[in-house]
Amino acid sequence: xxxxxxxxxxxxxxxxxxxxxxxxxxxxxxxxxxxxxxxxxxxxxxxxxxxxxxxxxxxxxxxxxxxxxxxxxxxxxxxxxxxxxxxxxxxxxxxxxxxxxxxxxxxxxxxxxxxxxxxxxxxxxxxxxxxxxxxxxxxxxxxxxxxxxxxxxxxxxxxxxxxxxxxxxxxxxxxxxxxxxxxxxxxxxx
Amino acid sequence: xxxxxxxxxxxxxxxxxxxxxxxxxxxxxxxxxxxxxxxxxxxxxxxxxxxxxxxxxxxxxxxxxxxxxxxxxxxxxxxxxxxxxxxxxxxxxxxxxxxxxxxxxxxxxxxxxxxxx
Ligand SMILES: Nc1nc2c(ncn2[C@@H]2O[C@H](COP(=O)(O)OP(=O)(O)O)[C@@H](O)[C@H]2O)c(=O)[nH]1
Ligand SMILES: [Mg+2]
Numbered sequence: 001x002x003x004x005x006x007x008x009x010x011x012x013x014x015x016x017x018x019x020x021x022x023x024x025x026x027x028x029x030x031x032x033x034x035x036x037x038x039x040x041x042x043x044x045x046x047x048x049x050x051x052x053x054x055x056x057x058x059x060x061x062x063x064x065x066x067x068x069x070x071x072x073x074x075x076x077x078x079x080x081x082x083x084x085x086x087x088x089x090x091x092x093x094x095x096x097x098x099x100x101x102x103x104x105x106x107x108x109x110x111x112x113x114x115x116x117x118x119x120x121x122x123x124x125x126x127x128x129x130x131x132x133x134x135x136x137x138x139x140x141x142x143x144x145x146x147x148x149x150x151x152x153x154x155x156x157x158x159x160x161x162x163x164x165x166x167x168x169x170x171x172x173x174x175x176x177x178x179x180x181x182x183x184x185x186x187x188x189x190x
Numbered sequence: 191x192x193x194x195x196x197x198x199x200x201x202x203x204x205x206x207x208x209x210x211x212x213x214x215x216x217x218x219x220x221x222x223x224x225x226x227x228x229x230x231x232x233x234x235x236x237x238x239x240x241x242x243x244x245x246x247x248x249x250x251x252x253x254x255x256x257x258x259x260x261x262x263x264x265x266x267x268x269x270x271x272x273x274x275x276x277x278x279x280x281x282x283x284x285x286x287x288x289x290x291x292x293x294x295x296x297x298x299x300x301x302x303x304x305x306x307x
Contacts (some may be wrong), residue, residue, distance in 0.1 A: 011218075011284065013218075037253070068252055070253075074299065082219075099218060099290065100290055101291075102291075102297065142213055145269045172304060182291070
């Protein structure tokens, strides 16, 4: 099927990743102009090319829920946000979401830092621009952002920001940092 | 088919005839589509009609999937069927750089738009 060439609205997307309970849904809800919707991606349809219903017994279809939200940026740009678990077994979905994405926000809860490693590895290996957003949970105020950068072995150009996913200005600032970073990256050869 | 209460009464694989990747496999989840032939659509099966109703304005694959309560892969097949039959238009994807990322000019507009909020 061919895509039409008429000038319609342009869809862009940002992926929001992180472990369970780190604030993905909260961030999408803070920014979205539509109630955050849950959608599901079916593992069979995304990971193997199935053309015959007999090969797809319904029970074998594992689905993964992802949050998504929408921001109408201007008269022609629509930004979609996808909140998705950053775990190895969901990479089939990441490949689809990362294709053509502006970049990713990797959310970190400093009490459970290891849960963001897989998402960071993924972004680095696919050269997907990303920012690390340290979500402000209780008992995590004492850490400096440079300590976080060291602990995660991040390249010096990767932005690390503090965020409170419950505040929309804070979430918006994180997105702006990501887009600035993606722009800076697009200026250097890959 | 979706009942008014949201329950699904026909297994969706019956509508897609089991195809989950046969058509439109390259359409990204955020692809936007718009209805072009609403009159002809009255004859369609209800799941297709539901998509046509959503597509009176540009709507994305992922929103269609959520509204119909089907996985995005299934929405993609249904949308491809409608596009192939001329009921709706798939809008062109954003211009990209050589590495597949959105073009810098587009990122600039996105940045300006977000800063203006
Ligand atoms: N203290 C604090 N709580 C947060 C923050 N972000 C999210 N939460 C809370 O953490 C819980 C889990 O957040 P949620 O968005 O559902 O996490 P998800 O599993 O990543 O989608 C919710 O009760 C949120 O209200 C934050 O920045 N600070
Ligand atoms: Mg959640």
